[in-house]
Amino acid sequence: MSNEDNENQDSNEQAQTEEKEQEEKASKKSKFTFKCTRCDACCLERGPIPITMWDLELWARNGVIANFLPYLEVYTRPNGTVDLLLKPMPSEKKEETEKSPEEALKQTPLEDLLNEKCPLYNKEQEECLVYENRPLSCRTYPLDYDGTHFSIVDVDCPGIGQEGMTKEDLKEMRDTAKQMNFELTRIRIALPVLNQIISRNVMMDLMRQNMEAMSKMSDEDRQKLEDIFKSAQGDQ
Ligand code: SF4
Ligand code: SF4
Structure with a gap:
């Protein structure tokens, strides 16, 4: 085999090795592997x-x-x-x-x-x-x-x-x-x-709590509350 043939063979082998390495790299990149390291x-x-x-x-x-x-x-x-x-x-x-x-x-x-x-x-x-x-x-x-x-x-x-x-x-x-x-x-x-x-239940609960609170109020306090409510409506 001539020197030229030898050089051609060497460069072919090198090209094949590089190609193989690139293929391996590409397949490694595309292949999803995962193991949690628990690094948090x-x-x-x-x-x-x-x-x-x-x-x-x-x-x-x-x-x-x-x-x-x-x-x-x-x-x-x-x-x-x-x-x-x-x-x-x-x-x-x-x-x-x-x-x-x-x-x-x-x-x-x-x-x-x-x-x-x-x-x-x-x-x-x-x-x-x-x-x-x-x-x-x-x-x-x-x-x-x-x-x-x-x-x-x-x-x-x-x-x-x-x-x-x-x-x-x-x-x-x-x-x-x-x-x-x-x-x-x-x-x-x-x-x-x-x-x-949930919103409806919360609203119903609030209304129930309000009614309970109102029923425990004295007439005087209830009257005061109504006055405040009326004046607030008047301000709107
Ligand atoms: S704990 Fe770390 S390795 Fe695990 S999923 Fe979370 S970030 Fe990824
Ligand atoms: S700490 Fe929070 S983010 Fe981390 S695994 Fe527990 S629940 Fe998920």
């Missing part, structure tokens, strides 16, 4: 977490729904979709010192809480306080399914690319993401109805 980064900067019917049913079955109630908020998106969200705690720097944590939580708009800590994450102990009852959204994170495609909602999640994911693990994660999508649709259908029933 997603709990520390999670923002509002969507809550589904599946979560409410789980909490009701396990008798823990009251633990979540202070952090739940019904949120109407600009497109009219109504969601139930687990509202994050405002960070200390954003809290006004004179406000109690409950007041701060109530008064801070959701838009200001997009990268805030989950209220159920304990920073000192570095753990989720409700791990067994954690929402479906936490079980499928960072994989999302929009009804047609899967996507990664957090490309910085250190679990992405970790080896050790079996075919069964992948199937389970994909199924959970699909279930999340299905359960979100379920609660979006049910929520406006629930919202109306």
